[in-house]
Amino acid sequence: MSDRRLAVSFLPGTAVLEMTYACNHKCLFCSCPWENPDSGFVRQAELTTDEWIETISTLCRMGVTRLAFTGGEPLLRPDIFEIIHHAAHCSVEHIETVKGRLESHQGPPLLYLLSNGTAVNETILLACKEYDVQLSMSLPGLRTYARHTGVESADHILRMFTLAKSMGMVTVVNSTVTRINLFELADTLSAALLAGAEQVLLNRFLPGGRGMFHADELSLDIPQIQQMLDTAEATLEKAGRFGSVGTEIPKCIADISRYKRLQVGTRCSAAIQYFVVGPSGRVRVCNHSPVQLNHVREIESLQSNEYWNRFVFKKYMPSVCSDCRDFTACDGGCREAAHVVTGSTCGLDPALLQAGPLGVLHDRPSSTAAS
Amino acid sequence: MQTVGILILIFAACLIAFSVQGCRYSKPAGNSNTDPVVTVQQVDSMSRAQIERMLQTLQQQKAPKPTMGAMCYDMAGPPPTADYVCPVCGQKTVYSTDTSFIAWELDGCRREFEQMTKIGDLKMALDESSFCAQCSLNATRHELVLNITYSDGTTHSAGGIHRSDLRMLTYFFKGSLSFKGLQDGTKPLKDQIPRLRELLGVEASAAKDKP
Numbered sequence: 001m002s003d004r005r006l007a008v009s010f011l012p013g014t015a016v017l018e019m020t021y022a023c024n025h026k027c028l029f030c031s032c033p034w035e036n037p038d039s040g041f042v043r044q045a046e047l048t049t050d051e052w053i054e055t056i057s058t059l060c061r062m063g064v065t066r067l068a069f070t071g072g073e074p075l076l077r078p079d080i081f082e083i084i085h086h087a088a089h090c091s092v093e094h095i096e097t098v099k100g101r102l103e104s105h106q107g108p109p110l111l112y113l114l115s116n117g118t119a120v121n122e123t124i125l126l127a128c129k130e131y132d133v134q135l136s137m138s139l140p141g142l143r144t145y146a147r148h149t150g151v152e153s154a155d156h157i158l159r160m161f162t163l164a165k166s167m168g169m170v171t172v173v174n175s176t177v178t179r180i181n182l183f184e185l186a187d188t189l190s191a192a193l194l195a196g197a198e199q200v201l202l203n204r205f206l207p208g209g210r211g212m213f214h215a216d217e218l219s220l221d222i223p224q225i226q227q228m229l230d231t232a233e234a235t236l237e238k239a240g241r242f243g244s245v246g247t248e249i250p251k252c253i254a255d256i257s258r259y260k261r262l263q264v265g266t267r268c269s270a271a272i273q274y275f276v277v278g279p280s281g282r283v284r285v286c287n288h289s290p291v292q293l294n295h296v297r298e299i300e301s302l303q304s305n306e307y308w309n310r311f312v313f314k315k316y317m318p319s320v321c322s323d324c325r326d327f328t329a330c331d332g333g334c335r336e337a338a339h340v341v342t343g344s345t346c347g348l349d350p351a352l353l354q355a356g357p358l359g360v361l362h363d364r365p366s367s368t369a370a371s
Numbered sequence: 372m373q374t375v376g377i378l379i380l381i382f383a384a385c386l387i388a389f390s391v392q393g394c395r396y397s398k399p400a401g402n403s404n405t406d407p408v409v410t411v412q413q414v415d416s417m418s419r420a421q422i423e424r425m426l427q428t429l430q431q432q433k434a435p436k437p438t439m440g441a442m443c444y445d446m447a448g449p450p451p452t453a454d455y456v457c458p459v460c461g462q463k464t465v466y467s468t469d470t471s472f473i474a475w476e477l478d479g480c481r482r483e484f485e486q487m488t489k490i491g492d493l494k495m496a497l498d499e500s501s502f503c504a505q506c507s508l509n510a511t512r513h514e515l516v517l518n519i520t521y522s523d524g525t526t527h528s529a530g531g532i533h534r535s536d537l538r539m540l541t542y543f544f545k546g547s548l549s550f551k552g553l554q555d556g557t558k559p560l561k562d563q564i565p566r567l568r569e570l571l572g573v574e575a576s577a578a579k580d581k582p
Contacts, residue, residue: 004513006504007462095452095465154411186422191414194425235426238427240430328480
């Protein structure tokens with residue numbers, strides 16, 4: 001093997017599989033596009049068991065090496081572990097760099113399950129362990145958990161983190177941060193880590209789906225986003241753990257070099273590192289996107305799809321960012337959140353809509369970390 | 372009767388012995404698989420100092436290596452492999468070298484180039500073909516090439532293009548005397564004349580370059 005090779009297909013390496021529209025929570029911040037009747041998103045019949053199995057086989061043949069099962073709530077599908085069983089027995093070519101050269105080995109795809117945790121129990125955990133599925137459970141607050149989710153208490157989620165840890169599993173706490181739960185973010189992450197979660201996935205609230213109707217009460221302004229990052233970093237530092245922010249942040253909002261424990265990205269990877277297969281099999285560039293593209297049966301046609309290529313080749317920057325010094329190193333925040341709120345993928349990230357891009361209009365936040 | 376009483380005592384003693392044995396091997400209260408170690412109520416009643424102490428205890432335990440999950444953004448550091456999708460044929464090539472250029476700088480070059488073409492009057496094209504294993508099967512070197520076609524029909528190609536080159540050209544075409552570097556600060560374009568000549572294919576005139 002040399003230092004380069006033609007890939008099996010053009011597809012990104014990670015496929016996020018939205019197993020169902022159904023959910024047993026009613027989260028205020030939910031960005032699933034089908035939860036907003038004004039989004040233009042049309043629900044269609046969900047894929048059957050066999051269709052999901054065929055889809056997974058196709059994706060694995062086309063070079064996808066990571067599969068993330070989500071929804072809605074994936075555990076509401078009674079066949080979820082039948083499908084995961086199939087995925088766990090697929091064989092994919094994992095390519096990695098060893099001493100500067102590409103090497104490959106066959107193996108099952110890496111599997112992830114993103115759940116709100118309510119339906120998780122010991123049986124589910126055992127199944128995740130059996131199939132080597134990394135489990136992520138949602139914890140959007142402690143005292144504000146009920147207000148955010150419509151479910152009374154977060155104790156069950158904490159209990160499942162503890163049980164998972166006792167079974168030798170590494171779990172991820174997925175916390176969506178809103179203006180309502182920001183005050184208790186340190187406690188939320190601490191509780192999850194102390195209960196047994198080993199990693200943190202932080203998501204700043206972005207309007208979309210049901211969240212569009214609660215945007216005013218949930219949206220974080222720029223200082224609050226900075227507070228979110230600083231709080232998470234401090235908590236991770238104390239706990240000796242690592243985490244990441246699940247959506248890209250405009251570079252003018254945060255000095256990402258100051259975060260050693262928390263990985264903060266500034267570039268969109270929709271249609272590049274990952275893509276989404278929705279509950280009915282329609283492909284989207286990311287979970288936040290309301291734009292349904294080809295059906296997964298016709299996935300090859302995506303190569304010539306203009307909307308798909310807009311993300312592959314990053315043709316989506318706000319024009320007002322063009323004078324920014326980081327114009328070529330930043331994607332101006334979440335493009336699909338911008339799309340949902342402004343109507344254009346070239347719109348401003350929701351956090352910048354009022355303030356404007358800081359690189360152009362304001363002084364940058366001061367950096368206290370060594371570069 | 373006495374015998375029955377003794378038997379009862381022995382039976383009771385056995386019961387006590389077994390329960391003591393059971394206690395020795397049972398899990399401490401509050402540590403069963405179904406009893407949460409942490410509850411919302413507990414966290415609510417703890418002081419900051421208590422939580423801090425607990426986190427410091429946790430810190431002593433080995434943390435698992437961070438794994439890449441399904442995230443919306445590109446990883447912050449240079450990846451071990453990088454994927455290049457060709458804008459011409461749509462095929463993907465996987466790289467183990469130059470991964471930060473392919474993953475990060477190439478997009479930046481495309482954007483800089485797009486900005487540059489809005490200003491300059493020259494007919495220019497950015498040639499990425501050497502990056503594609505389909506379009507350039509036998510390419511031994513992968514680099515960005517800037518192709519210029521002048522009004523007289525002559526052409527010039529400059530290889531090894533980086534973002535800084537395209538930025539310099541943008542400011543040059545604007546008529547600026549300096550350009551903003553990739554980091555903070557501006558630099559005089561005058562110091563970049565040799566590179567500008569390479570990029571534009573304009574030879575130095577012997578008379579002009581005489582000291």
